[in-house]
Amino acid sequence: MKKTMNPKSMTESGKIRTPFRLLLMVLLSALAAGLGYAVSTLSSQSPGSGEWVAANLETSGVSNPVTAVLLNFRSYDTLLEMGVLLVALLGVWSLGGIPEQRESSPGPVLDTLSRLLVPVLILVAGYLLWVGAHAPGGAFQAGSVLGAAGVLLLLAGWRLDARFAGLPLRITLTTGLGVFVVVGAVLMLVGRRLLEYPPSFAGALILLIEAAATLSIGMTLAALFLGSRPEAGPDR
Amino acid sequence: MSHVFLYALVGTGLFTLGLYALIVHTHLLRKILAINVMGSGVFLVLVALAARARGAAPDPVPHAMVITGIVVAVSATALALALMVRVRAETGRAELSEERPE
Structure with a gap:
């Protein structure tokens, strides 16, 4: 379609x-x-809030100050950020997607490379998720690596099977925000404030939230790249 | 002047360059890119100013804000690109019209 x-x-x-x-x-x-x-x-010279974070790092459940800020001291920000990701994806899907998308078959290099790289990228994402507790890394870095693996697969012509494009995809996309909200609500039910983790198992809660967030972020970024909603249903 | 301020000044420069491109260009893709350049400038300022704690580790709060900001910028860019594609499909062009009353 070319308009003059x-x-x-x-x-x-x-x-x-x-x-x-x-x-x-x-x-x-x-x-x-x-x-x-x-x-x-x-x-x-200004230490900013670094001293405060360092003084309270013991109670946060992780030893990496950036992860402590992201998922403990300012976890409300991160919760809302997961919401922003989800809303952006809903916005992209509601626009109806890319109208005319011509797909070309991937060359042998891209095809082989994506087969080799995707397992490695998944492994790297898992490592980044785990290492985020005490060194640079965490849910967003791991999620971006997963998203890159998804983009690579999409470029190589892979599409999500129609069996998984309905409810399973939606559950994966919302699980990050969902786990976050559930943890926050449960903490309120047991008498603490929203997302105020008890120091004894803050580390486990952070890892749980981060694992769910990693899956959701990776899936959302790949879905944003695809642009249109994958076809669900028993066709194909 | 320490290198912290050099990076911070480069960040403000990037912000201003992005703002110029955002105003001057009418093509929507260029506007989206310009907003991204502006955002990168802001991130650079935040990260540079976080390193002002001498001898100690950098302030982690701006770092966490930049990570949050990068993810938000990526998703906002994706939404903006989808909107641009939609505008292109509806009107046949991805530029803002320049119909000034002469």
Whole structure:
């Protein structure tokens, strides 16, 4: 489908008139100077909240401060972020997907490479998930690696089997947010505040939430890449 | 000036460059890319300013915020691209129209 473009609109839309462009440059230079001034007048030594995190790291259940902040001290952020991912996917699906998608068969290199790489990527994702408790890593890194494996599979022509495209896919996509909300609600039922983990098994709870989040993030990123909702039903 | 501020200044520069591209270009894909460049600038500022604790480990809170921000930026970009594809399918072009009253 190729529509002929109106030549007038093309020349006009590609260009903004020079006076405006100069004015914009001046204004943005002023903005850049202001931002640069604001940044450079900050004090050059500031521990921020690092000391507070280090002092309370014992009670968080993990020894990696970034994971402790993400999934314990500020876990509300992460909970809402899982919601954002899910809502973005629902938005993409509700737009009806990519209209005309021509698929080409993958070359032998891509085909072989994806067969070799996908198991390794799954292994790396599991490692990143586990290592996140005490070193750089965690649910988002592991989820991105899983998502990359999914993108590779999609590029190589693999599609989710129609048997799994209905309820199983939806459960996988929502399990991250679901586990998070259930853990938070159960903690409230036993008399603590939302997502206030008891220090004795905070580590186990964080690992549980992270494992569910990794699956959901990986699946959501691959689904976002595919763009349209996989066909469900007994056809094929 | 320490290297922390060099990175932070590069971050503000990226932000401003992205803002310029966002305003100047009419093609939606370029606008989406420009927003991503702006976001990268913000992330760079956050990570750079987190390293101001001398001798100690960097402040983990901005790092956690950047991880959160990256995932949100990726999903927002995917949604924006889907919207762009939809606009292209509906109107035949992926640019904002430039119909000013002359």
